Amino acid sequence: MGKVTIDTIGKYDNQDVTVCGWLTHKRSSGRIRFLVLRDGTGTIQATCIKGETDNQVLDLYQELTQESSLAVTGTVHRDKRAPGGYEILVSSIEVLQIAETYPIAPKEHGVGFLMDHRHLWLRSSRQHAILRVRHAVINAARNFFDDQGFTLLDAPILTPSSCEGTTTLFEIDYFGDKKAFLSQSGQLYMEAGAMAFGKVYCFGPTFRAEKSKTRRHLTEFWMIEPEIAFADLETVMKLAEGLVVAIIEEVLQTRKEELHQLGRDLTRLEQVRPPFPVVSYDEAVQIVQDAGESMPWGEDFGGAHETIVSNHFDKPVLIHRYPAETKAFYMKNDPDRPEVALCVDMLAPEGYGEIIGGGQREDDPALLGQKIEKAELPAEDFAWYLDVRRYGSVPHAGFGLGIERTVGWICGLEHVRESIPFPRLLDRLYP
RNA sequence: UCCCCAGUAGCUCAGUUGGCAGAGCAGGUGGCUGUUAACCACCGGGGCCGCGGUUCGAGUCCGUGCUGGGGAGCCA
Numbered sequence: 001m002g003k004v005t006i007d008t009i010g011k012y013d014n015q016d017v018t019v020c021g022w023l024t025h026k027r028s029s030g031r032i033r034f035l036v037l038r039d040g041t042g043t044i045q046a047t048c049i050k051g052e053t054d055n056q057v058l059d060l061y062q063e064l065t066q067e068s069s070l071a072v073t074g075t076v077h078r079d080k081r082a083p084g085g086y087e088i089l090v091s092s093i094e095v096l097q098i099a100e101t102y103p104i105a106p107k108e109h110g111v112g113f114l115m116d117h118r119h120l121w122l123r124s125s126r127q128h129a130i131l132r133v134r135h136a137v138i139n140a141a142r143n144f145f146d147d148q149g150f151t152l153l154d155a156p157i158l159t160p161s162s163c164e165g166t167t168t169l170f171e172i173d174y175f176g177d178k179k180a181f182l183s184q185s186g187q188l189y190m191e192a193g194a195m196a197f198g199k200v201y202c203f204g205p206t207f208r209a210e211k212s213k214t215r216r217h218l219t220e221f222w223m224i225e226p227e228i229a230f231a232d233l234e235t236v237m238k239l240a241e242g243l244v245v246a247i248i249e250e251v252l253q254t255r256k257e258e259l260h261q262l263g264r265d266l267t268r269l270e271q272v273r274p275p276f277p278v279v280s281y282d283e284a285v286q287i288v289q290d291a292g293e294s295m296p297w298g299e300d301f302g303g304a305h306e307t308i309v310s311n312h313f314d315k316p317v318l319i320h321r322y323p324a325e326t327k328a329f330y331m332k333n334d335p336d337r338p339e340v341a342l343c344v345d346m347l348a349p350e351g352y353g354e355i356i357g358g359g360q361r362e363d364d365p366a367l368l369g370q371k372i373e374k375a376e377l378p379a380e381d382f383a384w385y386l387d388v389r390r391y392g393s394v395p396h397a398g399f400g401l402g403i404e405r406t407v408g409w410i411c412g413l414e415h416v417r418e419s420i421p422f423p424r425l426l427d428r429l430y431p
Numbered sequence: 432u433c434c435c436c437a438g439u440a441g442c443u444c445a446g447u448u449g450g451c452a453g454a455g456c457a458g459g460u461g462g463c464u465g466u467u468a469a470c471c472a473c474c475g476g477g478g479c480c481g482c483g484g485u486u487c488g489a490g491u492c493c494g495u496g497c498u499g500g501g502g503a504g505c506c507a
Contacts, residue, residue: 030464047465066457081465101441105457106468108443112499168505185507210505211432223507303503345507354507402507416507427499 006042009076009086018073019044019088022123023064023099025106033061035090037072038123046072046088053090060093066105067123069096111415118422119431129258130418133251134407138203140250141224141401144243145201150226153193153200155186157207161381168209170219182207185400188330190227191361192388194396201226211426214303215415216353218404220424227398233342233360236397237318240346240356241276243401244316248272251410264412268350271314278318281340284309300326307351316355320344329375332362332395344399352409358399365389 004017021039028034031050036043048057064070071094079087104120114121121127146152158172158180174180186202193200203224210217226243228235248269251259259266279287288295291308295301300322301309310317321340324333331341343359362368368389372382407419417423422431 025468027466027469028463029466029469030462032465034466034469036467045466050464079465081467083467101458103441103457105442107456110443110500113442115499206507208506212503212505213500214502214504214506217506221507300505302505357507400507405507 003071006037006039006044009042009044009084009088012076013078013086014076016073016075016091017088018071019046020071021069023066023068023070025066026061026064028061033058035061035064035070035072035093037070037088040128042084043125044084044086044088045082046074046090047077047082048090054092057090057093060095063098064095065099066102067099067120069099070094071096115417115423115428116430122421125261127418129255129261130407130411130413131421132258133255133262133411134403134419136251136255137247137403137407137410138222138224140247141243141403142203143250144246145199145224145226148199150199150201151193151197153190153197153202154204155183155189155202155225157183157204159183161378168211170207170209184208185223186225187227187398187400188385190225190398191330191396192384194227194229194398195388195392195394198230199226199228213426215417216303216405216408218416218420218423218425221416221420222403223400224403225398225400227396229394229396231360231397232395233320233344233397236358236360236399237278237320237344240318240344240358240399240401241274241316244276244346244356244406245272245274247406248410259411262411264410268314269410272316272349276315276318276346277313278320279309280320281322284319287312298323298325303353306347306353310347310349310351310353314349316346316348318344318346320359327359329371329377330361330368332360342397348405348409350409350412352405354402355405355409356399356401358397360395360397363389363393363395365393 004012019037019039021037024036024038026035033048035046037046048061072090073092074088074090077087077089103117169184170182172180184206190200190202205220206223207220285295285297288305288308295305321334322343324341327341327343331343334340334342345354346356348355365386369386404416404419408416413419
């Protein structure tokens with residue numbers, strides 16, 4: 001039998017196999033020695049016994065350091081005493097490299113130290129579990145759209161101007177005479193795409209140069225943004241609910257072990273079934289005020305306010321029709337109540353904040369032109385965006401889901417920085 | 432940008448009213464007949480983030496700068 005991965009080890013009971021991996025730690029007692037091996041699919045203990053195992057192997061045990069890379073060959077043996085139920089009785093070890101003293105010891109470390117060693121921290125079981133959940137979240141989201149006839153239409157990352165005109169952007173030099181900006185949303189491009197393909201989505205990184213120092217912010221994060229032609233606010237509210245339900249189902253189905261390892265309370269996630277509560281901005285303000293907070297109508301919710309509203313429900317909550325003043329220029333106003341926009345945010349439970357923001361877009365070219373002017377955006381940069389309304393404009397709507405906040409919520413993380421392999425934060429660009 | 436907290440060994444921290452710097456983990460050595468972040472014993476290792484003060488004497492007090500963490504605003 002040749003090379004096998006640890007996740008499949010149960011299929012090879014009493015057979016000889018080779019496992020390639022890294023030494024997470026070792027321990028010994030009298031005549032027995034254990035090597036705990038990790039290969040990315042799991043961990044297993046490799047056992048050496050004095051008098052039974054080759055002396056060369058026993059000598060080698062002494063030299064092996066944490067994270068040394070090895071190919072261990074031996075017989076798979078079912079044993080109740082072994083974590084995971086199986087161990088390998090070692091017959092030979094091929095050392096690829098004896099690792100230098102590994103900085104991350106099997107003990108508690110501070111966040112700053114771990115972030116400086118993010119490239120190594122990824123090897124720990126906790127980070128492994130989180131990033132496996134992240135994969136499942138992304139996979140579920142893509143499948144959700146693919147299965148419903150959406151076309152993947154990725155948006156550019158280098159853009160000529162602000163997409164929304166609100167947040168601070170990263171500016172870069174573009175061949176000397178021009179400036180480019182890192183995209184803060186693919187949405188405007190998806191609107192053009194929806195007029196070409198009907199239903200589209202993009203999935204990519206977005207960038208915000210805001211100097212935010214909170215557990216909910218990254219300067220680089222990933223969004224999945226669907227956009228649909230001939231659609232209204234109600235349509236995308238249903239779509240947003242369906243997406244989140246599909247993500248939770250997929251994670252509960254394929255990543256239970258990881259969630260368990262993270263100590264996540266699964267009952268909180270199992271509650272996430274449709275229908276989600278839907279409240280208007282007006283009702284949400286009432287909830288905040290009933291909780292004793294002073295919040296005038298017309299303002300956006302602060303972090304504390306969001307938590308009050310989300311704690312009011314045990315599922316994600318959809319809040320629609322915010323005051324138009326607080327929202328981006330491209331939002332369509334409610335024809336019945338022009339002071340509010342046809343928009344929706346979804347707040348995750350347990351205080352994890354806004355994971356989705358979207359709504360129906362302004363489809364009238366004249367009104368959109370006025371809004372661009374009012375927002376003091378450079379008209380020439382938005383000429384193409386107006387074109388989308390000049391040639392067969394239709395009602396359309398969409399939203400964006402923030403991957404890291406979603407992963408943070410599902411995993412029950414303290415901070416979104418653990419929900420992305422290499423987080424970019426204010427004052428943190430390394431590694 | 433503002434507010435709060437911290438900066439002592441490779442790592443996590445302790446350090447009394449200012450009085451020759453300490454523990455655990457990691458590393459090294461030895462022991463232990465199956466361990467579960469094994470355990471036990473011993474060993475090496477820092478002069479306390481930088482600068483400037485107060486003092487006979489400063490990790491300990493004061494000022495300032497830098498770095499990190501948390502939060503606000505803004506947002507996904």
